[in-house]
Amino acid sequence: xxxxxxxxxxxxxxxxxxxxxxxxxxxxxxxxxxxxxxxxxxxxxxxxxxxxxxxxxxxxxxxxxxxxxxxxxxxxxxxxxxxxxxxxxxxxxxxxxxxxxxxxxxxxxxxxxxxxxxxxxxxxxxxxxxxxxxxxxxxxxxxxxxxxxxxxxxxxxxxxxxxxxxxxxxxxxxxxxxxxxxxxxxxxxxxxxxxxxxxxxxxxxxxxxxxxxxxxxxxxxxxxxxxxxxxxxxxxxxxxxxxxxxxxxxxxxxxxxxxxxxxxxxxxxxxxxxxxxxxxxxxxxxxxxxxxxxxxxxxxxxxxxxxxxxxxxxxxxxxxxxxxxxxxxxxxxxxxxxxxxxxxxxxxxxxxxxxxxxxxxxxxxxxxxxxxxxxxxxxxxxxxxxxxxxxxxxxxxxxxxxxxxxxxxxxxxxxxxxxxxxxxxxxxxxxxxxxxxxxxxxxxxxxxxxxxxxxxxxxxxxxxxxxxxxxxxxxxxxxxxxxxxxxxxxxxxxxxxxxxxxxxxxxxxxxxxxxxxxxxxxxxxxxxxxxxxxxxxxxxxxxxxxxxxxxxxxxxxxxxxxxxxxxxxxxxxxxxxxxxxxxxxxxxxxxxxxxxxxxxxxxxxxxxxxxxxxxxxxxxxxxxxxxxxxxxxxxxxxxxxxxxxxxxxxxxxxxxxxxxxxxxxxxxxxxxxxxxxxxxxxxxxxxxxxxxxxxxxxxxxxxxxxxxxxxxxxxxxxxxxxxxxxxxxxxxxxxxxxxxxxxxxxxxxxxxxxxxxxxxxxxxxxxxxxxxxxxxxxxxxxxxxxxxxxxxxxxxxxxxxxxxxxxxxxxxxxxxxxxxxxxxxxxxxxxxxxxxxxxxxxxxxxxxxxxxxxxxxxxxxxxxxxxxxxxxxxxxxxxxxxxxxx
Numbered sequence: 088x089x090x091x092x093x094x095x096x097x098x099x100x101x102x103x104x105x106x107x108x109x110x111x112x113x114x115x116x117x118x119x120x121x122x123x124x125x126x127x128x129x130x131x132x133x134x135x136x137x138x139x140x141x142x143x144x145x146x147x148x149x150x151x152x153x154x155x156x157x158x159x160x161x162x163x164x165x166x167x168x169x170x171x172x173x174x175x176x177x178x179x180x181x182x183x184x185x186x187x188x189x190x191x192x193x194x195x196x197x198x199x200x201x202x203x204x205x206x207x208x209x210x211x212x213x214x215x216x217x218x219x220x221x222x223x224x225x226x227x228x229x230x231x232x233x234x235x236x237x238x239x240x241x242x243x244x245x246x247x248x249x250x251x252x253x254x255x256x257x258x259x260x261x262x263x264x265x266x267x268x269x270x271x272x273x274x275x276x277x278x279x280x281x282x283x284x285x286x287x288x289x290x291x292x293x294x295x296x297x298x299x300x301x302x303x304x305x306x307x308x309x310x311x312x313x314x315x316x317x318x319x320x321x322x323x324x325x326x327x328x329x330x331x332x333x334x335x336x337x338x339x340x341x342x343x344x345x346x347x348x349x350x351x352x353x354x355x356x357x358x359x360x361x362x363x364x365x366x367x368x369x370x371x372x373x374x375x376x377x378x379x380x381x382x383x384x385x386x387x388x389x390x391x392x393x394x395x396x397x398x399x400x401x402x403x404x405x406x407x408x409x410x411x412x413x414x415x416x417x418x419x420x421x422x423x424x425x426x427x428x429x430x431x432x433x434x435x436x437x438x439x440x441x442x443x444x445x446x447x448x449x450x451x452x453x454x455x456x457x458x459x460x461x462x463x464x465x466x467x468x469x470x471x472x473x474x475x476x477x478x479x480x481x482x483x484x485x486x487x488x489x490x491x492x493x494x495x496x497x498x499x500x501x502x503x504x505x506x507x508x509x510x511x512x513x514x515x516x517x518x519x520x521x522x523x524x525x526x527x528x529x530x531x532x533x534x535x536x537x538x539x540x541x542x543x544x545x546x547x548x549x550x551x552x553x554x555x556x557x558x559x560x561x562x563x564x565x566x567x568x569x570x571x572x573x574x575x576x577x578x579x580x581x582x583x584x585x586x587x588x589x590x591x592x593x594x595x596x597x598x599x600x601x602x603x604x605x606x607x608x609x610x611x612x613x614x615x616x617x618x619x620x621x622x623x624x625x626x627x628x629x630x631x632x633x634x635x636x637x638x639x640x641x642x643x644x645x646x647x648x649x650x651x652x653x654x655x656x657x658x659x660x661x662x663x664x665x666x667x668x669x670x671x672x673x674x675x676x677x678x679x680x681x682x683x684x685x686x687x688x689x690x691x692x693x694x695x696x697x698x699x700x701x702x703x704x705x706x707x708x709x710x711x712x713x714x715x716x717x718x719x720x721x722x723x724x725x726x727x728x729x730x731x732x733x734x735x736x737x738x739x740x741x742x743x744x745x746x747x748x749x750x751x752x753x754x755x756x757x758x759x760x761x762x763x764x765x766x767x768x769x770x771x772x773x774x775x776x777x778x779x780x781x782x783x784x785x786x787x788x789x790x791x792x793x794x795x796x797x798x799x800x801x802x803x804x805x806x807x808x809x810x811x812x813x814x815x816x817x818x819x820x821x822x823x824x825x826x827x828x829x830x831x832x833x834x835x836x837x838x839x840x841x842x843x844x845x846x847x848x849x850x851x852x853x854x855x856x857x858x859x860x861x862x863x864x865x866x867x868x869x870x871x872x873x874x875x876x877x878x879x880x881x882x883x884x885x886x887x888x889x890x891x892x893x894x895x896x897x898x899x900x901x902x903x904x905x906x907x908x909x910x911x912x913x914x915x916x917x918x919x920x921x922x923x924x925x926x927x928x929x930x931x932x933x934x935x936x937x938x939x940x941x942x943x944x945x946x947x948x949x950x951x952x953x954x955x956x957x958x959x960x961x962x963x964x965x966x967x968x969x970x971x972x973x
Contacts, residue, residue, distance in 0.1 A: 089118040089184035094129075094166050096192045097150075098395065098588035098644070100526060104195035104240070104276025106393025108157035111150040111648070114168050114187060115912040116933040120952025124148060124934055125181050126171040131155050132189075133164040142171065148934055149645050149886055149910045158194040160201045161238070161324075165189045195276050196240055196322075199388035204336035206244055206318030206384035209343035215310050217302050217355055221245075221490075223346040224319050224381065225291035227371055228335045232285045233328040239290075242274040242391060244318040244384070246297030246490050250369035251282040251290050259398035260521055261490065264555035265298040267596040267612045268313040271392050279323070290335070291369035292319050295351045295490030302352055303614045305461060305564050312614055318384045320391075342378035344368075348489070354463035354564050357488035361472035362438060396523065396588030399555050401428070403520040407498075410508050414453045418500050418507050425496040425839040425862055426520050427551035427561040429467065433482030433515040436504025438473025443502050446495035448562055448861040451853060455499045459846075459859045463564040465493045471504070482515050492521050494551055494562030494862050496838065522550045525584035528908040531873055534901040538821065538873070540833050545867035548840040549580055552864050556593050559610075560842065560860035567610040568593065571629035571683070575802045576864050577636045578871040581643040582907060590640060591649050597633055598656035605663030607633050607656075624678045625663055627704035628799055633660040634711040638718060645886020645910055650718050658727070661715045664708045665734060672734075672741035674708050675701040682759045684866075685797035686827040686844045690856035696797055697757035702746045703799050706763040709738040713768075739769050751778030758786050759800030765811050766803035780811020787816050792823040794844055802868035809876055809895065817876075818898030821869070829869060840867035878905030879916050883938060886910045890937040892929045894918050896960075911935045920960065927956045 096102040096110040116124055124146050130139045131154070140154045148170075158164060167189045173181045196202055209222040230237075239256060241249055242263045249256040256277050263273040294317045295301075302308040323335040347363040367373045408423035420430075425448050434442060444467045447455035457465070467488050474483040500507060500516075510516055531542045551561045557573040557580070558566045573580075573590075580586050597611045607630035608623050615621045637653040640646055668674045681700025688695045716731035746754045747770070753760045761783035763769070770776050786795070787808070796804050808817035824830040827844030835847050842863035846854050853859055875881040879894025887909035894903065894916060904917035912932030919926045931937045931951045940946040944958045 089116060089122060089170065089172065091116050091168055091170055091184055091187035093188040093190040094168050095190065098585065098591065098646075100397065102190070102192040103278065104274070104393055105192055106195055106197065106395070108159075108194065108197055109153035110158070110192060111152060112166065112168070113149045113151065113910060116148065116170060116172070116184070117912065118172065118933045118951070119174055121950045122172050122174045122933055124170045124172040128169050129154050130167050130186070131164050133162060146934070150648070158192070158197070160194055160197040163191060163193045165191050193276070195274065195393045196391070199391070202240075202322065202388035202391060203334060204240070204320050204322040205338060206316065206320050206386050207337040207341050207381040208244075208316040208318040208384060210380040210382045211343075213315075215315070217310070217352055218350040219296065220345050221294045221296065221317060221348050221351060222343045223291060223293060223365070223368055224341055224343050225289060225369055225373070225375060225378075226335075226341045227287060227289045228323075230283050230285055230288050230325060231327055231333075234280065234283060234285070234325060235328055236278070236326045237280045237283055238324050239277045239279045240274055240322040240324070241277065242272055242320045243292075243294065244268075244314050244316050245299045246295045247319055248293045248489055249290065249321065250292065251279055252284070252288055253367065253370040254282050256282065259400055261297060261399050261492070261555065264399065265612060266392075266592070267599045268299060270390055270599045271596060272386070272390055273394050274391050275394070275398070283325075287371035289369055289371040289373065290321065290323065292321070293346065293348070293489055294319065295348070297490060298353065302354055302564075303567075304616050306617060307462065308354075308564060309615060316382070316384050320386060339381065339383060341381045342375045343381050344375070344378040351488070351490040353491060353566065354465070356465055356467040356493070357491045358468045359486060359488070360470040361484060361486070362470060364472060395592040396586075397525060398523070399521055400524040401519045401521055402524055405518040405520060406514065407511050407516065407518075410511050417454070418503070419450070419455060420498040420500060420511065420516065422496050422498070422518050423838070424547065425494070425551075425837075426518060426547065427492055427494050427554065427862070428519045428521040429488045429492055430498055431485065431487035431517055431519055432469065433485045434469070434471065434504065434510070435476045435483040436471050436473070438471055440504045441468050441470045441502050442500065442504075443468045445499040446493040447497050447499075448495055449847065449853060450497055451851070455497050456853055459563060459853060459861070461563045461857070463562065465495070465562065467491065487519065492554065492561065494560065520550070521554065523553050523555055523589055525553065525586060525589065526908075527583070528585050529582040529874065530906040531870070531878055531904070533877065533903040535822070535898075537824070537830050537833050538900075541829050542870055542873060544833065544837055544839050545579065545864065545870040546583060547838060548862050548864040548867055549576075549583055551839065551862050553580070553584070553586070553589065556596075557590070559865075560863050562862060563860060567614065568612065569610045569629070570597065570607060570632040571609070571680070571798060572863075572865040574628065574632040574635055575798055576868045577639040578643070579868050581639055582871065582874050587640055587644040587646060587649075590636065591646075591652070594637060594649070594653050594656075598653060601633065601656055601659060605659035606630065607660055619678075625667065626679055627664075627674065627707040628680065628683075630660050630664075631707050631711045633657050634714050634718070638714050641721070641885055642882055643886070645888065647721060650721055654718060654722060657715055657718060661712050661731065664711070668705070668708060668738070672705075672708075672738045673701070673745055674704040675745075679704050682797040682799040684843060685759070685800075686794060688797070690854060693797075693856070693858065696759070697795065698755040698759040698800070699746070702753075702755050702760055703763065705738065705742050705745070706767050706769060709735050709742055709769060710767040712738055742769050743771065747775075751775060752782065753779075756782075756786070758783060758790075758795045758804055759797070761786070762796065762800045762804040762807040765807035776811050780808065780813055783807055783811065784813040784816045787820055791825065792816075792819040792828075793825055794820070794827040794829070798865050801866050802871070805869060805872040805876070809872075814895050814897050817872075822898050829866075837861070840864050874905050874907075878903045879918070880905045880907055880914060887914060887932075888935055890914055890931060890935060891940065892916050892927070892937055893940040894927065895942060896920050896925060909935070923959060925958045925960045929954050
């Protein structure tokens with residue numbers, strides 16, 4: 088009756104090449120209602136030897152410490168678990184469950200000395216240019232007859248796609264991703280045994296500029312920011328039956344040549360000439376005598392790190408919903424969805440014909456509108472080789488760019504040799520969606536299809552911007568990891584996807600890039616610019632990512648390790664803020680972005696918000712300091728916990744004295760100011776909260792229930808209204824559809840979250856501001872409120888070990904539901920309102936408990952299992968566009 092899942096290692100679904108010698112283990116139990124784990128046994132098989140912990144009394148099943156000797160580099164271990172538990176009935180015997188399925192973990196190269204490969208690059212001189220032609224790299228080698236296994240350890244300066252004997256290695260894209268390259272370069276481990284055969288073999292790699300040396304940044308950007316070389320680092324280890332190991336590495340034996348990629352860049356796109364293809368170049372026996380040699384580079388192997396999260400992959404294909412003809416006669420594909428990726432085409436035509444693809448997020452006056460891309464050309468081209476059509480009538484040539492991605496809904500196609508409409512109908516043109524291949528963990532639905540579309544827009548914006556790191560926009564000449572954007576969105580992200588490993592890795596880069604004085608860059612990895620972002624200056628909201636995001640990961644995934652790993656970084660940030668604040672504890676000097684992109688701010692001055700930016704900074708100082716105190720408590724740092732709790736309280740009192748009058752009005756009489764005071768628990772007593780809530784509600788009403796908040800206020804205004812007793816006003820804010828509002832964009836046909844509330848103006852023209860992205864997740868942070876308040880599911884203890892089900896229906900919604908895959912298993916809530924009653928069903932995962940808090944009823948504690956409740960309520964009137972419950 089009890090089923091235990093195969094164990095997972097750290098936060099990885101794929102544990103080959105793991106960088107932890109003692110990886111923590113997690114498993115889930117599926118059992119009858121009320122069952123609890125009381126003991127577990129972990130069995131580990133390594134080198135043919137089986138060891139076991141024996142039965143150990145424990146109720147833990149998430150991030151359990153590795154119970155054996157550390158893994159050695161390259162070591163493989165198989166792990167399975169069995170548990171004992173009881174349903175909780177008095178006197179019931181504790182019974183053993185069956186063993187779980189077995190999982191395999193394989194260590195990567197854990198010590199710098201394990202690496203013998205060196206970087207190799209083509210031996211030719213290049214000028215700094217966006218049109219540099221990337222090389223192909225290759226070499227031949229011999230494999231013996233008694234091969235047992237083969238592992239390929241890979242990384243690069245630049246991006247790569249490796250091949251062995253003409254077959255691609257792995258399926259990840261844009262590898263090795265983007266990290267703070269000088270300190271942390273990510274590696275990959277591949278089992279390539281099946282790609283090899285006795286005798287002659289060949290290995291090769293496509294190369295591209297990527298983030299390493301390609302153009303990055305705005306106003307023309309910068310090149311060669313991390314290096315000028317385009318180098319592969321590859322180590323192929325062949326193991327034979329007799330125990331011997333042969334190692335093939337990148338060294339002077341490799342050769343280099345230009346391939347069919349003419350140029351490739353993140354912003355500008357990829358240009359490919361199929362006439363320049365070299366058939367068989369990655370297969371044995373290819374004549375590379377005319378190829379150039381390679382240059383040997385250097386790389387400190389101590390900077391090579393294993394992945395902590397999944398790679399970027401193609402996760403979906405989207406077919407065009409229409410082929411349009413513009414007023415100028417151009418053919419434009421409408422994909423029906425603003426997405427991130429690239430087109431794959433299948434085409435037949437004469438040699439030398441070139442298909443050109445230009446992408447954009449929006450159209451204006453019937454043409455694709457590229458001004459929001461700024462200096463990103465977002466153009467791909469394919470020049471045909473002229474291969475004859477196959478006998479089965481399909482297309483002769485297939486192509487998809489390798490080393491670029493675009494943010495787009497529309498694709499203008501020129502030079503198509505044939506009938507484009509027929510090609511689209513035949514599936515010869517399709518968009519492939521790329522992002523970090525995170526595990527989906529969260530779903531939401533309601534009776535209002537507009538709200539459902541809003542939630543779907545949040546999801547698509549997250550997918551498009553979580554491409555190896557959390558970026559701000561995927562289309563223009565920017566695409567960097569803005570720290571403030573992620574900080575306000577982290578709770579939403581952590582519900583929708585398992586971001587624990589990906590964000591844990593990125594936070595390590597945040598710590599690496601942090602200045603000695605504690606300053607956190609505005610974006611990570613940091614790149615220079617020629618304007619206000621260089622040199623770095625400390626700024627609230629953005630720098631607070633160092634404290635608040637590790638706490639979110641702890642809250643949502645139960646990972647104390649991320650708190651410990653980031654503690655010094657968090658502490659340095661808080662200490663810096665208090666040095667800057669001085670003895671009065673007010674951070675009221677220096678450069679701040681404040682409530683960025685407040686809709687009242689002028690399009691060209693987005694920091695000029697209604698709320699005093701120094702009020703924002705001081706509020707965040709108190710909030711982060713309080714969270715650092717909580718972090719210190721969890722980590723057992725008693726003195727720090729006491730010190731920062733006192734400092735947080737002193738800052739709270741200073742905030743009240745400076746920014747809140749005796750009458751309860753704030754010096755910034757604005758929605759964001761009151762939202763901060765309420766949501767950040769800065770007010771002295773319930774009466775003060777009531778006064779602030781009344782004023783906040785009045786301000787929202789006076790604005791016609793339209794949004795008057797930017798990056799700071801938007802994630803918290805709904806919660807501030809809710810907790811201060813103004814739930815109806817929070818729903819009014821959610822369901823308003825006049826600009827600015829969440830549903831205004833939905834009404835305009837948006838399929839992602841916009842950077843500005845009015846990225847598209849009511850007259851259908853694009854906002855004239857320089858920063859006008861149509862895919863920017865920050866303002867979608869309201870989805871966290873949808874999950875916790877509308878549907879009603881939230882963690883009540885780290886990792887959802889205890890769950891709070893607290894739905895608060897309103898706004899005329901007749902039903903809502905949410906599902907979340909917690910670290911302990913499947914949790915869900917679904918409610919309906921009909922005939923004066925609220926009907927609620929919750930599912931509590933095995934190993935957890937929950938509190939069900941329904942309107943007008945006393946909270947009820949429940950154990951695991953499915954539970955149903957009903958309370959009497961007044962039946963709401965459904966809005967016109969609301970559907971009836973199923």
